Amino acid sequence: MERRAVILEAAAREFERVGFAATTIAAVAREAGVSQGALHFHFPTKLSLALGVIDEQNVRTFDVVSHHDASPAEALVRASRGIAGMLLTDPVVSAGIRLSLERGEFGAATAAFYDQWIGGISDLFRLAIASGELRTDLTPEQLGATVVPMFTGVQLVSAVRTGRQDLFPAVATMWRMVLTAVAEPRHRPRLLGVVADAFGTAD
Known part of the structure; x- marks a missing residue:
């Protein structure tokens, strides 16, 4: 749950900075300090990540x-x-x-x-x-x-x-x-x- 919260915060910063279309999973993973695999474990798609935010x-x-x-x-x-x-x-x-x-x-x-x-x-x-x-x-x-x-x-x-x-x-x-x-x-x-x-x- 702690990692999920970190990912959500990182995704929010990216969505706020560049919008949904320009945000990438790779950028969110870097911002959160996790692998893309770890991110996909919690949020399978960018849409699910946005809905989570x-x-x-x-x-x-x-x-x-x-x-x-x-x-x-x-x-x-x-x-x-x-x-x-x-x-x-x-x-x-x-x-x-x-x-x-x-x-x-x-x-x-x-x-x-x-x-x-x-x-x-x-x-x-x-x-x-x-x-x-x-x-x-x-x-x-x-x-x-x-x-x-x-x-x-x-x-x-x-x-x-x-x-x-x-x-x-x-x-x-x-x-x-x-x-x-x-x-x-x-x-x-x-x-x-x-x-x-x-x-x-x-x-």
């Missing part, structure tokens, strides 16, 4: 979401901060998201990933509405199915334009817009303060 990325990103926070809306903001941080520091997360949007071969894995994300985020929106933190005519499902693509788009555009150097302020702006629209007025200042604290945008 996507699966591990899913595990790591889902782990940052808390459904037990006293403030569900704050949990949403903190989760996005955690994922944004991993996009900057964790090659498996950044490569997994790149791969999931790059090629048709990953369509089923990508669809399942986003279905899970939308479901989990919708659950948090449901809790936030029930707790009185949010006030909106939109359903939790509509909120989840909108905010997840918003976050995806924000991080993708940030990656293209600045290499994610502006990722934190961009995600903070996204949350300021969402919370200004749907936060219950008496909770809005606190939640906007959470955004500023989480993303380092406080004055």
Whole structure:
């Protein structure tokens, strides 16, 4: 299992650096410090290696979401901060998201990933509405199915334009817009303060 993890990390660095098409098994094996035979033992094909990176990325990103926070809306903001941080520091997360949007071969894995994300985020929106933190005519499902693509788009555009150097302020702006629209007025200042604290945008 330790060798498998080393191979996944090496593959993620290569996929993130040059993309799926240009990555070779030989390059991943060199990066991981293993033979190609050892690599094929864990991952028979390059496609299985890419799917392994996507699966591990899913595990790591889902782990940052808390459904037990006293403030569900704050949990949403903190989760996005955690994922944004991993996009900057964790090659498996950044490569997994790149791969999931790059090629048709990953369509089923990508669809399942986003279905899970939308479901989990919708659950948090449901809790936030029930707790009185949010006030909106939109359903939790509509909120989840909108905010997840918003976050995806924000991080993708940030990656293209600045290499994610502006990722934190961009995600903070996204949350300021969402919370200004749907936060219950008496909770809005606190939640906007959470955004500023989480993303380092406080004055």
